[in-house]
Amino acid sequence: MHLDVSYALLVALLFLGAAVLVLAGVVAYKTRAKIRGEAALLRMLTEAATDGFWDWDIATGKEQLSPRGYTALGFDLTRVKPKRTYWQDSIHPEDRERAHAAMRAHLLDGRPYAEVVRHRRSDGSYAWMLDRGVALKDASGQAYRMIGTHTDISALKEIESQLRQSNRDLEQFAYAASHDLQEPLRMITSWTSALFEDHGDKLMEPEAQQMKHFIIDGVNRMRTLIRDLLSFSQAGRGIQTTMVSPRMAISSAVRNLAGALNESGGRIVIEDIPNEVFADGAMLAQVFQNLLSNSLKFRRKGVTPVVTITAEVRDSEIRFSVIDNGLGIAQHHLPRVFEVFTRLYSTAEYEGTGIGLALVRRIVHAHGGDIGIDSPGPDQGTTAWFTLQRKGTP
Amino acid sequence: MKRKILLVEDSLGDIALTRRAFLKYPVEFETVDNGEKAIERLMDRTKEPPEMILLDLNLPRVSGWEVLERIKQVPHIKRIPVVILTSSEAETDIARSYDLHASAYMQKPATPDAFRELAEDFEAFWFGRAKIPQLRGMM
Numbered sequence: 379m380h381l382d383v384s385y386a387l388l389v390a391l392l393f394l395g396a397a398v399l400v401l402a403g404v405v406a407y408k409t410r411a412k413i414r415g416e417a418a419l420l421r422m423l424t425e426a427a428t429d430g431f432w433d434w435d436i437a438t439g440k441e442q443l444s445p446r447g448y449t450a451l452g453f454d455l456t457r458v459k460p461k462r463t464y465w466q467d468s469i470h471p472e473d474r475e476r477a478h479a480a481m482r483a484h485l486l487d488g489r490p491y492a493e494v495v496r497h498r499r500s501d502g503s504y505a506w507m508l509d510r511g512v513a514l515k516d517a518s519g520q521a522y523r524m525i526g527t528h529t530d531i532s533a534l535k536e537i538e539s540q541l542r543q544s545n546r547d548l549e550q551f552a553y554a555a556s557h558d559l560q561e562p563l564r565m566i567t568s569w570t571s572a573l574f575e576d577h578g579d580k581l582m583e584p585e586a587q588q589m590k591h592f593i594i595d596g597v598n599r600m601r602t603l604i605r606d607l608l609s610f611s612q613a614g615r616g617i618q619t620t621m622v623s624p625r626m627a628i629s630s631a632v633r634n635l636a637g638a639l640n641e642s643g644g645r646i647v648i649e650d651i652p653n654e655v656f657a658d659g660a661m662l663a664q665v666f667q668n669l670l671s672n673s674l675k676f677r678r679k680g681v682t683p684v685v686t687i688t689a690e691v692r693d694s695e696i697r698f699s700v701i702d703n704g705l706g707i708a709q710h711h712l713p714r715v716f717e718v719f720t721r722l723y724s725t726a727e728y729e730g731t732g733i734g735l736a737l738v739r740r741i742v743h744a745h746g747g748d749i750g751i752d753s754p755g756p757d758q759g760t761t762a763w764f765t766l767q768r769k770g771t772p
Numbered sequence: 773m774k775r776k777i778l779l780v781e782d783s784l785g786d787i788a789l790t791r792r793a794f795l796k797y798p799v800e801f802e803t804v805d806n807g808e809k810a811i812e813r814l815m816d817r818t819k820e821p822p823e824m825i826l827l828d829l830n831l832p833r834v835s836g837w838e839v840l841e842r843i844k845q846v847p848h849i850k851r852i853p854v855v856i857l858t859s860s861e862a863e864t865d866i867a868r869s870y871d872l873h874a875s876a877y878m879q880k881p882a883t884p885d886a887f888r889e890l891a892e893d894f895e896a897f898w899f900g901r902a903k904i905p906q907l908r909g910m911m
Contacts (some may be wrong), residue, residue: 561859564882565785572792572884 429527432465432511436522441465450507450530452500470496470504477509485513485521494531506535552611556604563604567597599725606733610718613737614661614744619770622659624651624666624698628687631667638674644683646670651689655696656767661741666700668734669762673702675728678757691768695747699763706760707753715751738764774800775899778822780810780839781857782831786880790826790857793887797895807834811842814849821852821907824898827874829858829865840872851905853898 430447434440440462447465448455461467469477473495484491491511496504511526570593574581581587625648632639632646639646655662670685677683686701707715707722714720718736735751742749742764749764775798781787782805791801802822804810810827811834813819825843829836836856844850853875858865861879869877878894881887898904 557860557862561783564859564880565783567882568789568884568887569785572789575884 427527429529432526432528434466434511434524436513436524439463439466447528450528451497451505458500465497468498470498472496481511481524484511485524488513491524491526505530506532549611549615552607556608556611559604560601563597563601567594570594570597603719603731606731606737610733610737610740613664613740617658617661617744619656619658619745621654621770622657622662623653624655624662624689625653627657627659627662628666630663631670634667635670635674638671642674642677642683644674644677644685647684647686649686649688651687651698652691652696652768656770657745658741661744662766665738665741665764668738669700672734672762673700673704673760675730676705676723676760677702678704692765694768695765696768697763697765699761701759701761703759706756706758707751708756709753712751712753716749735762738762742766774798775824776800776802776820776822777824777826778810778813779803779826780805780807780831780836781826781828782806783828786828789884789887792884793891794895797891799895806832807836807839810834810839814843814852815846821849823852823904823907825852825854826857827854829856829860829869837868837872840869840874844873848907852907853902853904855894855898 427444427446430450431444432447433442435442441464442462443465445455448460451468453460473493477493477495480489480491480493483489491509491513493509495507495509497507499505508529508531509526510528511524513521514523514525515521570590574590581590628646628648638644666687673685674683681703684703686699688699688701690697690699711722715722716735716739719732720736721730721732739749745766747765747767749762751760751762753760777799779787779790779801781790781803787801787803794801802813804813810825810831814821814825827836827839831839836858840854843852843854850873854873856869856874856877857880858877859880866877878890881890
């Protein structure tokens with residue numbers, strides 16, 4: 379997850395860098411048109427930049443690349459002189475249609491041109507390039523030329539694919555491990571019971587009975603842990619997002635919490651929330667269920683739990699909040715509550731394996747949302763919030 | 773007359789638990805501990821076919837599904853009811869077993885008591901209520 383974040387940051391930085399360079403390029407190119415003397419400055423700029431520049435004459439189809447564009451694809455310019463259409467010709471066949479469509483869209487209605495496309499290197503392998511550009515238009519609004527930059531992001535792509543593979547491996551590992559771990563557990567419970575069935579007369583002392591109790595209890599806890607680990611490893615997998623009703627998700631969560639509601643005498647108040655949100659319905663229900671369950675479980679002694687669900691629309695997002703009047707969380711514990719198997723209380727005080735919030739975070743992240751928990755402090759209630767997309771991106 | 777069941781199971785603990793659960797019923801278990809041996813045993817024309825097969829899915833060499841797939845293509849043998857007895861409760865495992873024509877799917881119980889209940893139900897249904905084909909002397 380940390381890697382994901384740093385990867386996103388890197389990409390964001392690259393985009394920013396490329397944007398600045400395009401701008402610098404535009405300014406430089408325009409200036410050159412006016413003042414010949416500044417061509418030298420442009421040359422210096424292109425040589426200093428880590429990105430390559432390209433310049434495409436739309437009428438002739440001829441392209442001009444800064445040397446960086448060719449060296450990035452492995453050409454030794456002192457020995458080879460690539461064709462004047464090499465850059466366009468070298469686009470991977472599978473990416474060509476997409477790149478052309480994006481370029482047409484830019485020329486037609488000025489949508490920004492920024493595409494990640496694969497270009498063939500001199501040795502036949504492919505490099506991932508982030509291609510950005512802007513069209514220059516004449517007085518009649520006709521585009522006659524496009525200029526832009528390209529950034530080699532092959533290394534990032536490689537890390538991304540390794541990360542995906544490693545995530546898949548981990549999920550598979552957790553799944554297999556939890557299945558295989560159940561087997562020996564079943565042996566322990568079964569044969570402990572069998573031992574007491576067959577030899578119980580020799581094991582009548584209360585100590586022996588207590589030992590049996592400890593074994594069975596430990597095994598049962600282990601079984602719950604493994605089951606939770608399994609659901610954690612699968613959380614957010616096979617996500618299917620559509621427009622769903624948050625109210626329906628909450629009702630389904632409340633139905634599953636009937637026992638806890640009864641036992642605690644708790645009340646759930648749903649304030650003004652939107653009719654629709656872009657999410658996986660079953661996963662959203664799971665998120666509400668885990669958050670509500672925590673609010674009901676970690677209640678203050680002698681205080682009827684009241685949990686309020688609210689939502690706030692912010693631009694393209696909806697931010698849901700689940701606010702309770704329960705135990706609250708000390709400031710210094712807040713950073714760790716989302717970690718898997720992290721618990722703030724002993725199992726004797728409150729049942730649970732410490733997976734609930736970790737699972738919720740995984741689901742919210744799988745939706746591309748954000749999540750957090752705030753509390754003014756012990757005995758002052760807790761607010762859990764998460765964001766989801768208001769609408770699906772077309 | 774004891775009913776003959778072929779138990780395909782690799783875990784000694786599970787074999788013992790199964791025998792233990794069926795102790796008071798007139799059932800005779802013959803065990804094989806991998807899928808390959810299960811197929812060999814069933815194809816062996818010199819041996820009487822069993823009346824029922826209890827099949828684990830997670831087996832060494834040849835999986836329970838492969839065993840199912842193979843024996844459901846063999847005349848006479850494919851008539852023998854195959855009941856899956858496994859620790860998995862995964863929806864996909866259940867679906868795949870029935871797709872391959874298993875007669876029933878049961879999850880291994882977690883305690884000897886629960887195992888005995890399973891044995892009681894199994895005996896009452898398969899050897900009481902249900903009619904199953906007689907293969908003796910047909911091979």
